[in-house]
Amino acid sequence: MSTQPSNQHRDDQNIDLETRLTEDHHAALKLWLRMLSCTVMVESEIRNRLRSEFEITLPRFDLMAQLERHPDGLRMGELSKRMMVTGGNVTGITDQLEQEGLVERVIEAKDRRAYSVKLTNAGHKAFARMAQVHEAWVAELFSGLNAEQKNAMVDLLSKLKNSLTTDVS
């Protein structure tokens, strides 16, 4: 055991640092697990309701939502990157939706080997109907938070998202 006060002091500092590090790690892990479990709960509820109400899978709804946000169409690679949920085969879903007349593949004027995927008019209509109901479900599922709490959480998530976009990849 050291009798030098300076070393003792350094040991204390190290212990403080470690304690703070451990506390910070635990707080981050707690936050992540809570966020993951809330996301899973909301996602699976929406997945079930989409299936029973509209007989549509979540990846299919997600794909149509991405196309709705990009009226000029998206190439397959862009579409894959923008999908929010995993587990869907983008090409397979696009094929199905095309057969049902809800999306179309459009050859690009500039590069005739490339094509974009767009919603058809029927696709826009079908999506608009589902999106309205979907938005009401989301409002219901988040009704445990009041307007102020929702805003606070959007701010915190925006901060997190910015730091993730900067640090990761």
Added chain:
Amino acid sequence: MSTQPSNQHRDDQNIDLETRLTEDHHAALKLWLRMLSCTVMVESEIRNRLRSEFEITLPRFDLMAQLERHPDGLRMGELSKRMMVTGGNVTGITDQLEQEGLVERVIEAKDRRAYSVKLTNAGHKAFARMAQVHEAWVAELFSGLNAEQKNAMVDLLSKLKNSLTTDVS
């Protein structure tokens, strides 16, 4: 157009109500999409790091994490219910981990047709090593939020989770 002040007043009230409803729906949808996109970003980063650092899939890590939290073991049904991530075949993962000596199936004394899954000693050790690194990654990924902001977010998510547990299912 109505000339009656009372009707005019009621119309205004309806418009106010609709505006507030629309605003509330949009706020909830914005919050949900931000939460989903943050979760997807963190999850896919962790998925990639687990694969490159430990050659382990996220569902496999998740399954071991659930067993770590339940030292008395879990039945297959309980284990499936507790898994936080989708896309894993619980029976298949358990078979693999058993072959590698990381988990074991234990026949229950009370009901000899039923069995529980537990981590073996080797499983505990392997998981502990990964869990420490995993926790440091999570701390790094959430370092964009300070301690106070992390706590605020845990509180908001707890509130959300309670309301989801009460309302849903």
